[in-house]
Amino acid sequence: MSNPIVDAAQKHPPPERHVYTYGTAGFRTKADVLDSVLTRVGLVAALRSRKLDGKWVGVMITASHNPPEDNGVKLVEPMGDMLEESWEVIGTEMANQPTPEAVLDYYHRIAKEQNIDLRKPANVVVARDTRASGARLLGCLIDGLKASGAEYKDYGFLTTPQLHYMVRCRNTEGTRDAYGVPTEVGYYEKFSTAFKRAMNGRKPNGHLTVDCANGVGGPKLNELYKYLPSKETGLEIFVTNDNVIKPEALNVDCGADYVKTNQRAPPSSKTGPGDRCCSLDGDADRVVYYFKDEQNVFRLLDGDRIATLVASFFGDLVRTSGLADQIKIGVVQTAYANGAATDYVEKTLTLPVTCTPTGVKYLHHAAQKLDIGVYFEANGHGTAIFSHKTLEVIKNYEPKSPSEAENLETLRACIDLINQSVGDALSDFLLVETVLAHKRWGPQEWLNTYTDLPNRLLKVIVNDRNIFKTTDAERKLTSPEGIQPQIDREVQKFRQGRSFARASGTEDAVRVYAEAATKAEAEDLARKVSEIVKTAGGK
Ligand code: G16
Numbered sequence: 001m002s003n004p005i006v007d008a009a010q011k012h013p014p015p016e017r018h019v020y021t022y023g024t025a026g027f028r029t030k031a032d033v034l035d036s037v038l039t040r041v042g043l044v045a046a047l048r049s050r051k052l053d054g055k056w057v058g059v060m061i062t063a064s065h066n067p068p069e070d071n072g073v074k075l076v077e078p079m080g081d082m083l084e085e086s087w088e089v090i091g092t093e094m095a096n097q098p099t100p101e102a103v104l105d106y107y108h109r110i111a112k113e114q115n116i117d118l119r120k121p122a123n124v125v126v127a128r129d130t131r132a133s134g135a136r137l138l139g140c141l142i143d144g145l146k147a148s149g150a151e152y153k154d155y156g157f158l159t160t161p162q163l164h165y166m167v168r169c170r171n172t173e174g175t176r177d178a179y180g181v182p183t184e185v186g187y188y189e190k191f192s193t194a195f196k197r198a199m200n201g202r203k204p205n206g207h208l209t210v211d212c213a214n215g216v217g218g219p220k221l222n223e224l225y226k227y228l229p230s231k232e233t234g235l236e237i238f239v240t241n242d243n244v245i246k247p248e249a250l251n252v253d254c255g256a257d258y259v260k261t262n263q264r265a266p267p268s269s270k271t272g273p274g275d276r277c278c279s280l281d282g283d284a285d286r287v288v289y290y291f292k293d294e295q296n297v298f299r300l301l302d303g304d305r306i307a308t309l310v311a312s313f314f315g316d317l318v319r320t321s322g323l324a325d326q327i328k329i330g331v332v333q334t335a336y337a338n339g340a341a342t343d344y345v346e347k348t349l350t351l352p353v354t355c356t357p358t359g360v361k362y363l364h365h366a367a368q369k370l371d372i373g374v375y376f377e378a379n380g381h382g383t384a385i386f387s388h389k390t391l392e393v394i395k396n397y398e399p400k401s402p403s404e405a406e407n408l409e410t411l412r413a414c415i416d417l418i419n420q421s422v423g424d425a426l427s428d429f430l431l432v433e434t435v436l437a438h439k440r441w442g443p444q445e446w447l448n449t450y451t452d453l454p455n456r457l458l459k460v461i462v463n464d465r466n467i468f469k470t471t472d473a474e475r476k477l478t479s480p481e482g483i484q485p486q487i488d489r490e491v492q493k494f495r496q497g498r499s500f501a502r503a504s505g506t507e508d509a510v511r512v513y514a515e516a517a518t519k520a521e522a523e524d525l526a527r528k529v530s531e532i533v534k535t536a537g538g539k
Pocket of ligand 1: 065377381506
């Protein structure tokens with residue numbers, strides 16, 4: 001007798017001998033080998049929702065910063081967090097089941113092991129970015145969802161953070177933690193209203209050019225901007241690279257990853273000295289800023305800079321609202337954070353820094369331990385989150401003066417302006433604009449806060465990146481054997497040298513990061529470490 005799960009798995013068989021892993025941000029690889037994964041993710045999403053008593057879980061089809069021919073899929077927990085780690089293992093095992101019958105067996109095995117009542121409802125929110133393969137993969141996902149009897153709400157095209165927002169809104173609707181209205185209009189209204197409140201009459205200094213990586217962020221930003229008319233807000237935005245009609249243009253010579261990795265503006269950029277620019281990535285969950293200085297030199301203001309800007313602003317607001325003794329702020333970074341940024345946070349802002357492995361889930365969890373946790377990866381992924389206790393303190397505090405009242409109101413507005421479910425490029429850049437307007441800073445004043453150590457990021461292609469294993473928040477390699485002492489010996493030859501190598505969880509490559517006293521030295525160190533990696537990796 002036929003079974004809907006067996007039928008769905010049969011309809012979308014995996015390619016032979018392909019091994020899938022749930023990486024830094026879900027399954028991510030060439031789109032043409034993902035059909036079977038999507039169907040099985042549908043089954044896992046249904047199980048996860050049932051495990052959580054029918055709460056909405058999210059499925060986002062995206063490969064974010066990867067090239068157009070890639071795609072990917074990730075699962076989102078009910079409050080908008082990344083999937084719990086033990087379920088990443090379940091996802092990986094499900095994706096690698098060899099036959100349709102094995103898929104069915106595994107489905108029931110997990111239900112049994114996890115005490116999941118399969119008669120319970122399952123609710124799943126689905127969205128995708130603008131990749132050409134998205135429609136086909138959505139079909140595969142829906143086959144899995146239907147086979148497991150899940151209810152689903154398909155939002156069509158959304159940015160990844162919008163999907164996280166929808167999930168959180170749906171699960172908190174009607175509760176005291178209600179996060180917002182789970183519609184696109186609800187999203188635009190929430191963040192635009194918060195921006196106007198947070199600006200509190202201040203106007204941005206000059207216009208902002210936003211490069212949307214030819215991804216889903218383009219149309220969504222154009223929509224959001226309708227809620228922020230420049231006549232009312234003073235916000236003048238020039239949207240560039242928003243061509244989603246040509247999916248092969250996605251992330252090509254534009255976008256946050258291009259700008260951060262190459263340390264240059266997209267070739268299409270036509271801005272003049274002092275003009276503020278920012279770049280989103282393909283699914284609009286990262287943002288980096290940059291500008292040309294008076295000498296026409298490109299200057300990057302990356303995730304580290306956003307973290308320091310936001311942390312210092314919140315420090316000021318907490319103090320001037322009269323809450324300094326009740327709320328402590330901390331910053332969470334990864335090994336990619338520039339040494340100068342870490343120093344600035346610890347020594348100038350006198351705030352504690354935590355270092356975690358790469359991946360939003362790690363930073364988010366570390367930030368959850370703080371009253372206000374500001375977390376950003378250098379590549380522009382990040383946000384700030386407020387603990388329950390902190391939200392209560394801020395909500396209930398009675399200001400002692402008109403100035404305290406004004407600062408408290410700005411702090412309260414910022415809480416609404418920040419997408420607390422996940423880093424969100426649209427909400428992040430509105431926050432940066434708010435801080436710059438309050439401080440009356442242009443990009444040069446922002447840059448002047450500290451001087452980055454010159455650095456270089458390289459990608460090395462090896463036979464098997466999985467042999468590269470790390471420890472100490474990815475700052476040291478434990479395998480292949482003997483490789484770390486070689487890297488250490490190189491690093492010691494460079495003034496202010498620091499370098500590490502780690503396998504990417506989203507691309508088939510090992511990433512090498514190096515920083516040193518001068519640009520030439522940083523490049524030299526990165527090259528030397530890459531050579532060591534190449535030799536050890538067998539290509
Ligand atoms: C994803 C993750 C980020 C990570 C990036 C690169 O970003 O969400 O946390 O920094 O991949 O990861 P890796 O170095 O392991 O390839 P995105 O924007 O691609 O979703």
